[in-house]
Amino acid sequence: MSNKTIPTKLLLTENELPKCWYNMNAVLPEKHDPALNPATLRPCTVEEFKGPFCDELAEQEFNVTDEFIPIPEEVRDFYKMIRPSPLIRAYCLEKALGTPAEIYYKFEGNNTSGSHKLNSAIAQAYYAKKQGLTSLTTETGAGQWGTALSMACAFFGLDLTVYMVKVSAEQKPFRKTVMETYGAKVIPSPSTTTEIGKKILAEDPDTNGSLGCAISEALELAMKTPKCKYVLGSALDHVLLHQSIIGLETKTALEKYDIEPDILISCIGGGSNFGGLIAPFIKDKINGKAKYDIIAVEPASCPSLTRGKYAYDFGDTGKMTPLLKMYTLGNGFVPSANHAGGLRYHGMNPIISKLYHDGYISVNSVEQTRVFEAAVQFAKTEGILPAPESSHTIRAVIDQALKCKETGEKKKIVFCLSGTGYFDLKAYEQYNNKTMNDYIPTDEDLAKGFATIPDIPQNK
Amino acid sequence: MSNKTIPTKLLLTENELPKCWYNMNAVLPEKHDPALNPATLRPCTVEEFKGPFCDELAEQEFNVTDEFIPIPEEVRDFYKMIRPSPLIRAYCLEKALGTPAEIYYKFEGNNTSGSHKLNSAIAQAYYAKKQGLTSLTTETGAGQWGTALSMACAFFGLDLTVYMVKVSAEQKPFRKTVMETYGAKVIPSPSTTTEIGKKILAEDPDTNGSLGCAISEALELAMKTPKCKYVLGSALDHVLLHQSIIGLETKTALEKYDIEPDILISCIGGGSNFGGLIAPFIKDKINGKAKYDIIAVEPASCPSLTRGKYAYDFGDTGKMTPLLKMYTLGNGFVPSANHAGGLRYHGMNPIISKLYHDGYISVNSVEQTRVFEAAVQFAKTEGILPAPESSHTIRAVIDQALKCKETGEKKKIVFCLSGTGYFDLKAYEQYNNKTMNDYIPTDEDLAKGFATIPDIPQNK
Numbered sequence: 001m002s003n004k005t006i007p008t009k010l011l012l013t014e015n016e017l018p019k020c021w022y023n024m025n026a027v028l029p030e031k032h033d034p035a036l037n038p039a040t041l042r043p044c045t046v047e048e049f050k051g052p053f054c055d056e057l058a059e060q061e062f063n064v065t066d067e068f069i070p071i072p073e074e075v076r077d078f079y080k081m082i083r084p085s086p087l088i089r090a091y092c093l094e095k096a097l098g099t100p101a102e103i104y105y106k107f108e109g110n111n112t113s114g115s116h117k118l119n120s121a122i123a124q125a126y127y128a129k130k131q132g133l134t135s136l137t138t139e140t141g142a143g144q145w146g147t148a149l150s151m152a153c154a155f156f157g158l159d160l161t162v163y164m165v166k167v168s169a170e171q172k173p174f175r176k177t178v179m180e181t182y183g184a185k186v187i188p189s190p191s192t193t194t195e196i197g198k199k200i201l202a203e204d205p206d207t208n209g210s211l212g213c214a215i216s217e218a219l220e221l222a223m224k225t226p227k228c229k230y231v232l233g234s235a236l237d238h239v240l241l242h243q244s245i246i247g248l249e250t251k252t253a254l255e256k257y258d259i260e261p262d263i264l265i266s267c268i269g270g271g272s273n274f275g276g277l278i279a280p281f282i283k284d285k286i287n288g289k290a291k292y293d294i295i296a297v298e299p300a301s302c303p304s305l306t307r308g309k310y311a312y313d314f315g316d317t318g319k320m321t322p323l324l325k326m327y328t329l330g331n332g333f334v335p336s337a338n339h340a341g342g343l344r345y346h347g348m349n350p351i352i353s354k355l356y357h358d359g360y361i362s363v364n365s366v367e368q369t370r371v372f373e374a375a376v377q378f379a380k381t382e383g384i385l386p387a388p389e390s391s392h393t394i395r396a397v398i399d400q401a402l403k404c405k406e407t408g409e410k411k412k413i414v415f416c417l418s419g420t421g422y423f424d425l426k427a428y429e430q431y432n433n434k435t436m437n438d439y440i441p442t443d444e445d446l447a448k449g450f451a452t453i454p455d456i457p458q459n460k
Numbered sequence: 461m462s463n464k465t466i467p468t469k470l471l472l473t474e475n476e477l478p479k480c481w482y483n484m485n486a487v488l489p490e491k492h493d494p495a496l497n498p499a500t501l502r503p504c505t506v507e508e509f510k511g512p513f514c515d516e517l518a519e520q521e522f523n524v525t526d527e528f529i530p531i532p533e534e535v536r537d538f539y540k541m542i543r544p545s546p547l548i549r550a551y552c553l554e555k556a557l558g559t560p561a562e563i564y565y566k567f568e569g570n571n572t573s574g575s576h577k578l579n580s581a582i583a584q585a586y587y588a589k590k591q592g593l594t595s596l597t598t599e600t601g602a603g604q605w606g607t608a609l610s611m612a613c614a615f616f617g618l619d620l621t622v623y624m625v626k627v628s629a630e631q632k633p634f635r636k637t638v639m640e641t642y643g644a645k646v647i648p649s650p651s652t653t654t655e656i657g658k659k660i661l662a663e664d665p666d667t668n669g670s671l672g673c674a675i676s677e678a679l680e681l682a683m684k685t686p687k688c689k690y691v692l693g694s695a696l697d698h699v700l701l702h703q704s705i706i707g708l709e710t711k712t713a714l715e716k717y718d719i720e721p722d723i724l725i726s727c728i729g730g731g732s733n734f735g736g737l738i739a740p741f742i743k744d745k746i747n748g749k750a751k752y753d754i755i756a757v758e759p760a761s762c763p764s765l766t767r768g769k770y771a772y773d774f775g776d777t778g779k780m781t782p783l784l785k786m787y788t789l790g791n792g793f794v795p796s797a798n799h800a801g802g803l804r805y806h807g808m809n810p811i812i813s814k815l816y817h818d819g820y821i822s823v824n825s826v827e828q829t830r831v832f833e834a835a836v837q838f839a840k841t842e843g844i845l846p847a848p849e850s851s852h853t854i855r856a857v858i859d860q861a862l863k864c865k866e867t868g869e870k871k872k873i874v875f876c877l878s879g880t881g882y883f884d885l886k887a888y889e890q891y892n893n894k895t896m897n898d899y900i901p902t903d904e905d906l907a908k909g910f911a912t913i914p915d916i917p918q919n920k
Contacts, residue, residue: 007474008540014467080468081548081843088541092615110570112845112880154840155552174634174885178845181836181888376641380614383541385572385638420572422882425634428641 008091010104010253012084017076018252020068022244022279023060024351025237029286031064032354033325033458036312041456044322052219052230056127060238069241071123078122078155082111083245087253087414092381094401101404103397104259105417106250106277107384112178113148115387115419116273117233120242121145124231125152131229135159137222138231139189139214141269142168142341142389143175144419145233150182163189163217165344166209167337171426178423189214196220196318208337211270211345216318234270234342235315235324235349243276246416251280254414262411263400265295266418267392268305268363269342271349273418278361285360294361296352297396299340299371301439304329304348305356305363307446311459315347323454326353329441332452336439338368339388339427346449364396367438371395372431375421387419388427468551470564470713472544477536478712480528482704482739483520484811485697489746491524492814493785493918496772501916504782512679512690516587520698529701531583538582538615542571543705547713547874552841554861561864563857564719565877566710566737567844572638573608575847575879576733577693580702581605584691585612591689595619597682598691599649599674601729602628602801602849603635604879605693610642623649623677625804626669627797632883649674656680656778668797671730671805676778694730694802695775695784695809703736706876711740714874722871723860725755726878727852728765728823729802731809733878738821745820754821756812757856759800759831761899764789764808765816765823767906771919775807783914786813789901792912796899798828799848799887806909824856827898831855832891835881847879848887 025031034043049058060069071079090103108116128136136158140146146162153160162184169176169188176186189209190197196216200207207213215232222230233239254261264281266274274296284290298305304327313328315321327348335344348356355361375391377398378384386394393415404411421428430436441449453459485491494503509518520529531539550563568576588596596618600606606622613620622644629636629648636646649669650657656676660667667673675692682690693699714721724741726734734756744750758765764787773788775781787808795804808816815821835851837858838844846854853875864871881888890896901909913919 008537009474011471011473013471014469077468077551078843081552091537092541112839112843112882114882118843151839151843155843174882177885177889177892178882180892181839181845181885183840379572379611379641380643383538383572383578383611383615385641422572422574422634422638425637429637432637432640 006089006257008089010087010089010257012249012253014080016252017079017084018071018245018248020070021241022248023063023066023069023241024279024282025064026067027283027286028351028354032350035322035324038319038323041458052222054124054127054131054229054231056131057124057238060241061236072126075123075126082118084249085110087250090382093378096377096381097398097401097405099401099405100408100410101401102410102412103401104414106246107417108246108273109384109417109420113144113151114422115144115148116243116246116276117145117148118151119245120233120239120272121148121152122155123242125149125156125158128158128229129156133158133227133229135225135228136231137161137218137228138233139163139211139218141165141211141344143172143423144342146186147175147178148233149231150179150184153184154182160184161221162186163191163214165189165211165214168341172423175423189217191217194220200317208334210317210334212317212331215316216320219316219320234272235347237349237351239272240275240279240349240351243272244279246273246276247279247281250277250414259412261292261414263293263295263413265297265393265396265413266416267343267389268296268298268348268352269345269389271352273416275349275352277416282355295396296361296363297392298363298365299343299392300365300367301338301340301441302329302335302344303365304346306365309450309453310353310357311453312456313347313453324350326350327356328453329446330449330452333449338439339424341388341424343389343392366392366395369436369438372436374398384417385421386417387421388424390418466549466717468549470547470549470717472709472713474540476712477539477544478531478705478708480530481701482708483523483526483529483701484739484742485524486527487743487746488811488814492810495782495784498779498783512682514584514587514689514691515591517584517698520701521696532586535583535586542578544709545570547710550842553838556837556841557858557861557865559861559865560868560870561861562870562872563861564874566706567877568706569847569877569880573604573611574882575604575608576703576706576736577605577608578611579705580693580699580732581608581612582615583702585609585616585618588618588689589616593618593687593689595685595688596691597621597678597688598693599623599671599678601625601671601804603632603883604802606646607635607638609691610639610644613644614642620644621681622646623651623674625649625671625674628801631886635883649677651677654680660777668794670777670794672777672791675776676780679776679780694732695807697809697811699732700735700739700809700811703732704739706733706736707739707741710737710874719872721752721874723753723755723873725757725853725856725873726876727803727849728756728758728808728812729805729849731812733876735809735812737876742815755856756821756823757852758823758825759803759852760825760827761798761800761901762795762804763825764806766825769910769913770813770817771913772916773807773913784810786810787816788913789906790909790912793909798899799884800828801848801884803849803852826852826855829896829898832896834858844877845881846877847881848884850878
């Protein structure tokens with residue numbers, strides 16, 4: 001199909017909105033190692049997961065058989081307000097780069113949460129409501145997940161407490177106001193509202209906080225509150241399941257216009273937008289039918305895949321979660337106070353970790369100032385001011401497109417523009433003022449983090 | 461057609477994107493009074509308009525014959541990245557209200573400027589570039605227009621200076637960063653960079669600023685800078701022309717689904733989103749073929765239509781613009797420092813003024829706290845956090861829908877959700893904290909403004 005017939009926005013109709021999510025766990029040739037109960041070091045049971053988590057989400061976490069899992073009608077009705085999201089041909093960026101490559105982005109930022117996070121938030125709030133819960137707790141890094149869950153809880157009439165990583169709360173004061181407008185209670189983390197928060201503050205009163213620490217606080221509150229559960233916005237398999245709607249729609253749109261991608265690429269923090277994008281593409285990658293490359297992009301400041309260890313580790317600093325087999329920088333790793341936002345997480349989703357370990361995906365590591373340079377170029381040509389997280393993707397995409405310019409290859413590059421940067425203006429201000437630095441952890445920094453990975457037989 | 465077949469998002473394809481704008485001036489049964497040269501009190505010529513304004517925009521301002529004016533291909537190519545915008549059936553809001561009314565909103569906020577302003581900004585920057593200009597100046601109130609024009613100037617490679625109303629610059633610090641990221645120079649107004657700014661500051665050093673004052677500063681800078689013109693985001697007829705794309709798409713989508721509207725409603729400041737929405741609907745309203753009501757919504761704090769005078773007045777505080785026949789509170793009227801944002805303008809577009817004067821449209825006036833109450837209800841049900849300006853519309857829409865609940869009428873209400881509130885969080889913070897007040901000018905306040913309307917024969 002010639003370029004001329006490809007519109008700028010490759011839209012789908014409401015009828016083309018997926019009716020099922022895609023479960024990568026059903027098609028992995030070799031399952032990833034199970035989560036372990038840290039007390040017994042035995043595989044967690046689904047019942048154990050139902051302690052902190054909603055029942056249905058725990059079931060989904062353990063489902064390794066169903067390739068397709070139906071999306072509840074109530075969730076689809078909400079999706080219809082914000083989805084199908086457009087897949088956009090970046091004609092203007094291509095022209096500005098002078099590249100023969102074709103660039104397509106699935107834009108997930110057209111909603112008030114500003115990102116793809118709403119896809120899972122609305123599902124999780126729905127299941128919580130259905131189970132008869134009255135409140136939820138969670139953590140948020142950059143604030144996108146917290147905002148998304150605030151919106152979802154307002155929609156289904158649930159109370160919500162959000163622990164927000166302190167450095168993000170300071171960088172993004174208005175995120176708090178948005179969450180409060182939707183009725184959520186927002187607490188900068190670490191805080192004195194939990195035992196683990198008090199402990200962390202006692203050890204390091206000036207800490208920037210971290211996602212790992214905020215998770216511990218949210219978990220602690222959920223465990224001591226009746227009719228309350230903990231939910232999270234990335235890292236676990238059920239979150240990637242919900243996010244598969246990104247990839248499913250992308251696949252449908254590409255097929256509708258006879259476009260065969262050469263590269264699927266997106267940024268990774270916990271893995272949810274990346275996992276969501278690649279979910280329905282992974283089967284053909286595994287069985288060798290597809291020729292596309294799948295590339296994850298991570299910040300050089302928090303290099304879980306490129307420099308982390310593949311080991312069992314806790315998802316949180318307080319060592320309260322089950323042990324997950326994943327690429328990790330160590331649960332005690334505190335990333336620098338840079339603007340990688342939601343990518344500042346020590347671990348990585350177990351499916352993504354397994355796929356990387358088995359060689360199905362590759363990874364790029366990018367530095368902050370070059371990331372913002374790409375972000376501004378994208379904003380000026382494609383109009384959208386991207387989130388810092390998504391700008392990591394854009395950096396890698398532009399690098400790929402410039403490579404094509406050298407080689408003359410007409411590669412078709414597909415990426416997920418996971419969110420907008422409307423609440424990340426302090427970062428842009430720093431970039432505009434040329435006061436932005438790059439932060440790359442030294443081997444000594446990493447060694448400190450690795451020392452917090454549990455010393456258990458499975459890690460020998 | 462039954463409700464069940466109406467999707468949540470009534471989408472149009474790229475092929476359905478309008479190829480022409482709609483010019484209301486060609487169909488007014490009686491033309492509105494011409495702009496006057498304030499020195500001679502004679503009708504301005506198009507050549508006089510070409511002093512401060514771009515040539516093509518001046519031509520459009522004076523075009524009262526062509527009902528359809530072609531959209532340049534370069535502008536349509538940009539539109540394709542953000543348009544057609546969705547017309548959304550507010551199923552969730554209807555359900556929450558328990559109303560038999562059907563509510564549809566044309567959502568113009570899905571772009572980084574956060575509003576409909578980009579529709580005209582990109583057209584104006586295109587014509588400036590085509591004319592060989594190298595820079596533009598403008599004013600911005602809430603910041604939406606300034607952001608939109610920054611994006612448009614970055615796209616076409618033009619320099620831009622934005623005078624931003626001081627109170628807005630303080631309420632919305634991050635707006636400045638966005639504009640700067642797109643390369644614009646942003647100056648809080650009144651400033652010491654212009655003669656008129658210095659004069660206003662000398663008279664009232666603590667002034668909040670106003671759109672009228674910022675317009676004067678931007679005009680002054682344009683007049684003394686080579687290859688530079690002044691552009692503005694509302695009030696003039698050519699801006700409404702570009703915004704007609706809102707109404708044209710809305711009309712196409714409604715016809716596609718056999719929906720006959722009963723009420724068309726939107727907020728008015730200078731009149732651009734309202735005028736854009738109603739443009740292609742006005743002919744049938746004038747000739748009596750259509751049964752719909754057309755309702756404008758204005759803030760009680762800045763009541764140009766409900767309490768203003770229909771007279772010749774300046775568009776700016778510095779009395780530099782041509783005299784326009786319009787509803788006005790007086791060019792010296794300084795609105796209270798509330799959160800009506802872009803609706804805080806003393807005047808009103810001449811077409812809208814004429815339509816109101818001749819009885820084709822009616823007007824609602826709404827107060828700030830009830831506006832935010834509606835905004836939060838909308839955010840919690842429809843997901844989108846609306847701009848304060850657009851929330852005025854939502855207030856009036858909800859009131860109409862609740863009236864339908866009483867009477868049992870199944871009215872079809874169509875409105876323009878002109879923008880998002882992501883940069884207006886100080887206002888929401890005030891509402892959440894219950895520290896928001898209503899501001900209604902007293903008759904004495906209005907008398908002070910009226911005293912600044914020029915004393916000329918045409919106003920006797």
